[in-house]
Amino acid sequence: MEKNETLSGDKPRPWQSYHTVYTNAKAGMEGVDKEKVQRIVYETSKGSKYFENEEKKEALLRQKIENMRAQRAKLSAADLSHYQTVADRRILELEATRDLSRIWLHADMDAFYAAVETLSNPSLKGKPMAVGGMSMISTANYEARRFGVRAAMPGFIARKLCPELIFVPTDFKKYTHYSELTRKVFEKYDPNFMAASLDEAYLDITEVCKERSMSGGEIAEELRKCVNEETGLTCSAGVAPNRLLAKVCSDINKPNGQFVLTNDRMAVMTFIFSLPIRKIGGIGKVTEHILRDAFGISTCEEMLQKGGLLCALFSHSTADTPQVSSRKSISSERTFSATADETLLYQKLADIAEMLYTDMKKEGLYGRTLTLKLKTASFEVRSRAVTLEKYICSSEDILKHASKLLKAELPISLRLMGLRMSHFNEDKIGSPSDPTQKTLNNFIVSADLSRKNLDDSKSLGSDINDLKLMNNMEGSFSIEIHELQCYGIRDPLDSNNLQDLNVHHCTSTDSVEAKKIREPSSNKIADKVITKDMEEEVSQWKESGLSLPGQLEGESPDRLNQVIMDNEAVFSSEQKDGLVWVDDYKCSLCGIEMPPYFEEERQEHSDFHLAERLQKEESSFDTRTSTLRQRSVKKDRISSQSKRKRHKPSPKKGRHLSIDMFFAKSNQNF
DNA sequence: GGGTTTCGGGAGG
DNA sequence: TTCCACCTCCCGAAACCC
Secondary structure (H helix, E strand, O other): OOOOOOOOOOOOOHHHHOOOOOOOOOOOOOOOOHHHHHHHHHHHHOOOHHHHHHHHHHHHHHHHHHHHHHHHHHOOHHHHHHHHHHHHHHHHHHHHOOOOOOOEEEEEEOOHHHHHHHHHOHHHOOOOEEEEOOOOEEEEOHHHHOOOOOOOOOHHHHHHHOOOOEEEOOOHHHHHHHHHHHHHHHHHHOOOOEEEEOOEEEEEOHHHHHHOOOOHHHHHHHHHHHHHHHHOOOEEEEEEOOHHHHHHHHOOOOOOOEEEOOOOHHHHHHHHHOOEHHHOOOOOHHHHHHHHHHHOOOEHHHHHHOHHHHHHHEOOOOOOOOOOOOOOEEEEEEEEEEEOOHHHHHHHHHHHHHHHHHHHHHHOOOEEEEEEEEEEOOOOEEEEEEEEEEEEOOHHHHHHHHHHHHHOOOOOOEEEEEEEEEEEOOOOOOOOOOOOOOOOOHHHHHHHHHHHHHHHHOOOOOHHHHHHHHHHHHHHHHHHHHHHHHHOOOOOOOHHHHHHHHHOOOOOOOOHHHHHOOOHHHHHHHHHHHHHHHHHHHHHHHHHOOOOHHHOOOOOHHHHHHHHHHHHHHHOOHHHHOOOEEOOOEEOOOOOEOOOOOHHHHHHHHHHHHHHHHHHHHHHHHHHOHHHOOOOOOOOEEOOOOOOOOOOOOOOOEOOOOHHHHOOOOOOOO
């Protein structure tokens, strides 16, 4: 940070160089005295450890900008000419694929959390209010925004800006409820709409516009009115040929307004040219700073003009696009008063492991990469990860591995710890619970692939669709579990047996293959498989010393078949798992509360308990039959500073920048 | 040499 | 009085593994 910058004759105003996101243009903040906000933020922050860390980061950024300037200076005329050709060619390619055929609508609720709180407590109306606490604010209403108070601002700074600010604690249950109401409206216009968060959604309204012979603007008007009638809340909308443009448009007439960008090349180009780069999704505070200070780029027009330069110094990468995808990771983190007390740190780690476990349990997830996130007392953020051989889920396993990671960092004074689980067993279609285990059924692969393609084929992405995807995964998951139940003693590496068998043990209701087994025509195959494998099964069960489920010993193939069928029935029944919803609300096994209308979630939850039980059974079996397994078990690879020596990072090409952004591609950003 | 993992960091809500 | 969250996703490069 440059200190004591002066304007001719003025007093020093050091806050001018303290770069925060709080003075950035945001809806409802047009009339804000930016300099005053900047000064108060600076004065409130100055001298804190947070501030010192920000200074360090700022210094690194300045160094990076200097490096880029140096690289830029090194480029010869020939280089520049070459990269300009590359840029021009790319522009031509993109122009050829420009798609102006779709109409996208981005709906964005106005100050959502704050509006919901005002709805349930009308006395807040007209008063400056923020949802959150003294440490951090989630949302501020428009009255508070006039003082410069905004989301992601610490509460104590907000209070300095607006002493009469009212704080309301967050209540996600409430927001989720209202979010559901809005989504019911969105669904009417695009059943495959894409929810970007609780308060934002993307809708492809091309079809509904055609069917009803209405313009995008008319649909937007109607949709906003409908949302207001259903919820009592207002929202803003943007209509454009692609999602990212629609998002930019929805911000223009906020709150309770809309903006339409017509599907016309000239209109799009004119609109984009004047657009500040910061409006582009993916360009944040840092990238904006780099582009402005290293290249003198502030608008999209300048960006296009300097395309050659950007091609030379930035790698080819498109900006982030909202995509339909399954969950990639799940995490939990907590901030606390900085401490170096190891007992306390381990206790906090145990709490976080428990929280992560609870969240994973809710979604029935098993993961094998565990990342420990640390924030030191001086705000430095570090992460340490380990990838395990087995997928894990239990809080004990999470804590065991997290503790190893933490141990390697001690002694240390921390103010935050977090745990993230990734690399789920659904990551790769058909990947089994043990990555070395080649057991998953061919049919799942094909079934899931076709369903996944279906989901991916359009720009889906709503939570509803995520849920669908999740359910699909859940399908394959329960199949695996079931397989463990019936074939727990089989050598997991013996894929020959399992490929046949898995087909007959799927409980997925929408699977053609699963139904087949119940048809007389396929009894033959089933009998054959069961006869052959049950013999092995029974003898191995005997060897293992475990009691035979269903007293299979000596039973005929028909009887064995029946036992399997019965088992399937058991798996689908909550009651038989021992799970009951107390007061029709609370899980009798773990106490989690879930209202009756969360039908799918409840089913998943029930499945989870079943999975948990089966895994316990399997692992207890594992310990007894470990000699049967001829598997080489690699030692967990735990990374630590001591093991990993890193080179000093070399100046790398920037990213998140692409001239693709200038093209209306409905499958991309523009 | 190519694939995978780790780690730091940017971004958005 | 209080003193800068939490969660998720993505990318790039180095390190590591085979």
